[in-house]
Amino acid sequence: MYMVLTLLSVVPLFVLAQMGWIVLTEGSELKARGQNQARSTVEIPAMRGSILDRSGRALAINTARYDVALDPTIDGFEQKSAMFYRKFADLTGMSESRLRTTVAERYSPQYVMLYRGLDEMQRETVEEWDVPGLILSPRFARRYNYGTTAAHVLGHIDTDGTGRSGVELQYDDFLTGEPGWHAVKRDRRGRIKAFVGGTVVKPKHGQNVVLTIDLVRQAALEDELARGVKESGAKWGTAIAMDPNTGAILAMANVPTYDPNHPGRATSARRRNRSITDQFEPGSTFKLVGAAAAVEQDIVSLEDSVETGEGWAVFHGYTMKDVKAYGTISFAEVLSKSSNVGMAKTATRIDEGIFYQYARNLGFGQPTWIDLPGEVGGTLKKPANWSRTSLTSMSIGYEVSVTPIQLLAAYSALANGGLLVQPHVVKERRSVTGERLWTQRPDSIRRALKPSTTDALRPAFEKTVETGTATAAQVSGLEIAGKTGTALKVSGGKYSGDQARASFVGFFPADDPKIALLVIVGEPETSMYGGAVAAPIFQNIARRWVGTFPEVVDHIVAESDTASADVERMTAPSQTSPPTVQARLADASGDTMPDLRGLTTRDAVHWLQKHGVDVRLFGQGLVQKQSPQPGEPLPSTAMVTGE
Template sequence: MKSRFQKTSSKRNLVIAAGLIIWFVVIFGRLIQLQVFQHEKLKNEAIEQNRYIREIWPTRGSILDCQGKILARSLPVPSLFLAREKNEGSEHLFARINALQSIIPLSGRELQRIWNRIENGDRFIWIKRKISWEDLEKVKQAKIAGIFAQTESKRFYPLGAHLAHVLGGVDIDDRGLAGLEYKYNDYLQGKKGRVLILRDAFSRKYDLQVIEPSQPGYDLILTIDSHLQYIVERELEKAVLENQASWGTVILSRPSTGEILAMASFPDYDPNTFPPADPLAQVNRAIQENFEPGSAFKVVLAAAALELKPECLQNVYDCSTGYVSLGGLTIRDHKRFSLLSFPEVFIHSSNVGAIQVAFELGQDNFYAWIKKFGFGEKTGIDLPGEEAGILRPPRFWTIHTLPHLAIGYEISVTAIQLLQVINVIANQGILLPPRILKAVAGQEGLQPLPAPSPVRVMSSFAARELAENILAQVVDSGTGTAAALDCFPAAGKTGTAQKYDPWLKSYSASRHRSLFVGFVPVDKPALSMVVVIDEPRAGRYYGGEVAAPVFREIARRALLYLGESPRRTPRKLILASKENLRSQNRP
């Protein structure tokens, strides 16, 4: 017979055994739940806590000039980011950022962005992008948990402000925002890839696996020649500063192909720090500035008259009064002339004579030829932001419009449009649209772009007559003598335009724009150029005084660089003789 103690002990054992069995069943059931029913879910959560998938930005294509010189390229640089574990508290992340600040200074704006991202619960947070490799080494030595580095590409422009308005600039993600970087962003940026970042229990990266490799972008080869670009930029800056002008622009091209060899605007900016502090410095004045061209537009009038009324070459125009009055409008010559032949009207840039030619031509004919030369439309140059200019149709003209158009007013044009006109004349009436991209290069090799199709705008007779008997004489004996070169006959047209004052609602007598557009040599043009200097304030303002010398200096140095053979003996040839040497007591 069992004692009471034995009975109590037996019951206690049964209770304990039952409890152990129940605990075992619960644990076993929980294990079954975790290992069988929730296995995939928990596995994915564990993997998610220790990995992160990021996009790989491809290496952006380079931009090169026609000689292969690098104008823009992307190089690898490190970027710091914070990888947050799931449910990790914000205070721990703040502490890491504070520890990092002693190594990598962060601005107040950067800190605020990081705090906001932490508070939002983001798991991937950029800390500092595109730092130096030296700074990265300091961060690695600090061994701050959760702080990692990823290699990105940073855009570099090794020549600084050189060709800035053509190249444009990119944002922090290497996306084009202006210029060629924007226009051909799809070609340059390539295709993004994906990378898997694996971390251990201490949030330390231990492996990086490429899921999908990135594909580099295409390289762009331009028609630009860096040496010629340097010449253009130097002479343009010199002219703007010496004449105390607001801005200036120069475009240099090869008329036989339409290729742009140089394009510059001043003031400029350094695309390495894009965007510039002054938004106006970013404007590409060569294609984005509309202006009234003044007497440079008389080239269009002369071309139309020669084409439609070739007998005008025999005409003589009475310019003795020195002015023309029409409906309350008085237009004056820059100096008084007497009788002028048709060529002399343009050689000496007579407003009075040009207006008479315009009335002989008629408004419909003149308008048709203005349109034929492409005014009021974009040239189609492969740069973003090109302006089309402003040209009103005849139904909106007043009694003053025709005489104003004859001398380059009541119309807005761009520098590239004026260059296109002079190229037509240089090409004996053939239009070849301007272009700046020559070829693209990628994994498939070099792919030259097809040449633009030529379009005849005017007859070769009229173009040759205009070039040789008018524009060449402008440089030899007319308003453009400051553009003359000793060894090469040049052709061109000066322009001086009064600027409209919106406050006074009239043209200003003290604000001008100076222009010259031309080509050289006359017989077989190797170069064409347009020069625009806005608001010169150093005393001189005529196109023949301000813009023509810029043409001369650029053309002289460019022809020497291109190896063009002189077409004539210098006008002031200095010969050394034994007699001269003896007179100077030299052997």
């Protein structure tokens, strides 16, 4: 028992001795470790990059706000405290007494939150005061400046600032940036205080993304699409415009749409970008595939006669019908009048493997690889899986599923001489200071058709607009080529005319295409035909767009001048503006709208564009009407009407 008591008394002495030895020999090191452990870091968020339209207009931006905290124990604060309380009260609207009370009654001895939400100018002002102990912490919120405009292209972000759809998701890695940090101190309870002289690592802000779309054109396309959907009583609509030579998306819209500022208020259906996610049987717009295969394989020429009879024919027990009986017509008229019988008869002369290969060459059954998330590849069965009626059905756009963007890419190949180009919505990426970091290089996926084939086919698609099923797409003075489509939706295992998809896809100017445009209207009530529902929307968009492309305006005017030159010399005054009329432009100030009446449309458009005005041109010849009127302030957009 004595030995046990002795040991119990010795052990504490031994522990105390060891502790003393550690303090004496390692105390400074432990103290340093404790100090290091007390130090911590606070993240400095990186600013998400902006999304701009092709002209530099900010579509999606960050709004920065700053929270202000204070450590009043820091050396030097007391000397500046009176000045700080007075100026900060004036800056924020808080009372000086409230500020002093907040600091005096703070919970943490060395940390107190004073204010949340300084704007950028207020932050700069506070920093100029150079008050010791202040801690300014940024936080960012995303804002879409134009609400629903281009919503499905832009997409939106999550509550944590991560891209969830559209460009926001596709380019999230570039937009996000890298956060920085600054050193602070924490006590044993985790409370923060300022760390004077502590390390600060600045954040690397995200890159800015420049789109291929133009805000003005996008808004016009959305406006006309929404109006057309409403007038036709349709449930939804989709429209895409693309440069057929480069694949640059000029506009893309869906109705109904949503506001990316409040994505949670919209259903998933409204947020879905139908342009790339929805697939449907295309109907007669798919006749491009059979026409291209038949012409390029020398099976038929545009002038060859095709017997369509009384407007119906039976293929392997399945009856195919036309809208009406056309009798014997040329193959060009098979396309322009959209004869199902004529197309199916022609398709029976095409080898199944060849037909399939042309469909693949034109991009069907595979993604276009557009730089947007969620694209689907459509459905194109291999010949081994075809039924006896597959070839004739596919020749008129059934037993195949496509996406709107695939269909537009295929018609862009017809427009540009046979190249299947890759669509894209981003033009370039820039640093926060504006330095260009990366530029999109337009690329073609493959040669789908020979130039001689597209040259041969194009007149038939022009005739579709001139005298065929798409006369409602005509724009005065503008040559348009295209094709209508009507596809019935399967409902209850049967095709339903009440749930049709009406479409028109075309390009202009037909002989030198700059714009390819697709319009699809879902489940319209007024008519199920693309020529009656989708073509008028195409027309209205084209009318509003044509004046925004100087090269297209010049083309129209040049074509008009060439076509009418002989007649004008014989029957009309010269198309050169009279000297007295020209003098008006010479005297015009550039701040107000001049009197354009009597000028040639070419001269009027040239002057307006020179002064930064977008032009909507109707007609050619001499200017008869204008809006705004002479003397009114020079607008951003003007309307000019020729003879």
